[in-house]
Amino acid sequence: MGARLVVLASGEGTNLQALIDACRDAAYGAQVVAVGADRAGINALNRATQAGIETFTVCLKDHKTREDWDLALTRATQAHAPDLVVLAGFMKLVGQTFLDAFGGRCVNTHPALLPSFPGAHAVRDALAHGVKVTGCTVLLVDEGVDAGPIVAQASVQVNDDDDEPALHERIKVAERALLVQTVGRMVRDGWTVDGRKVRIGS
Numbered sequence: 001m002g003a004r005l006v007v008l009a010s011g012e013g014t015n016l017q018a019l020i021d022a023c024r025d026a027a028y029g030a031q032v033v034a035v036g037a038d039r040a041g042i043n044a045l046n047r048a049t050q051a052g053i054e055t056f057t058v059c060l061k062d063h064k065t066r067e068d069w070d071l072a073l074t075r076a077t078q079a080h081a082p083d084l085v086v087l088a089g090f091m092k093l094v095g096q097t098f099l100d101a102f103g104g105r106c107v108n109t110h111p112a113l114l115p116s117f118p119g120a121h122a123v124r125d126a127l128a129h130g131v132k133v134t135g136c137t138v139l140l141v142d143e144g145v146d147a148g149p150i151v152a153q154a155s156v157q158v159n160d161d162d163d164e165p166a167l168h169e170r171i172k173v174a175e176r177a178l179l180v181q182t183v184g185r186m187v188r189d190g191w192t193v194d195g196r197k198v199r200i201g202s
C-alpha cells in the first residue's frame with residue numbers, strides 16, 4: 001500500500017489534490033490515509049471526501065488552550081498511524097506535543113524561497129520587497145515559523161505586472177509539482193537530516 005500520509009490543510013486544498021492524484025499510481029509509493037483540518041467547511045475536506053478519504057477537524061475555538069488543541073490534533077493524527085505528515089496550506093502553527101510525535105517526519109510547503117519571507121503573507125511580502133525571483137519551499141517542520149531544515153525548493157520569476165493573486169497562482173503550480181515530487185522521493189528513498197542539511201536517499 002505504500003507509506004501512509006496524513007495531510008493537514010486549511011483552505012482550497014489544491015496541494016492536497018495533487019497528492020491524492022499522484023497516489024493513484026501505486027508506483028508513487030504512498031497513500032493519503034486521512035485529511036485533517038483546523039476548520040470546517042473548507043474545500044480541502046470536500047476534496048478528501050470525494051476521494052473517499054477519512055477526514056477529521058480539530059478547531060482551536062473548541063479547546064480551552066492552544067496546548068489542548070495541539071494535543072487533540074496530535075491524537076487525531078496519530079489515530080491514522082502516518083509515516084509522514086504533510087502540512088499543505090495548514091495555516092496554524094503546530095505545538096510541542098505535535099512535534100514530539102511527528103518531528104522529523106512532518107513537512108510543510110511554503111510559497112516563498114525560505115529563509116526569505118516566512119509567515120502567512122509570503123507572496124505579498126516578496127512582491128512588496130521587489131524581488132525578481134521567488135518560489136516555493138518544502139521544509140521539515142520544527143518549532144520555528146517556517147524555519148525548519150529545507151528539503152527542496154523551486155524558483156518562479158516575478159513579472160512586472162504581477163499582483164498577489166497572479167503571482168501566488170504561478171507559485172502554486174510550481175508548489176504542487178515540487179510537493180508531489182519531494183514527498184514521493186522521501187517515501188520511496190528515505191531521508192536523513194544532518195543539522196540543517198536534508199538529504200533524500202542514501
Ligand code: GRF
Pocket residue numbers: 009010011012013014015016044088089090109110111172175
Ligand atoms: C499554498 O500556497 C501554501 O503554501 C500556502 O497556502 C496555499 C495553499 O493552497 N500556505 P491550497 O490550499 O493547497 O490550494
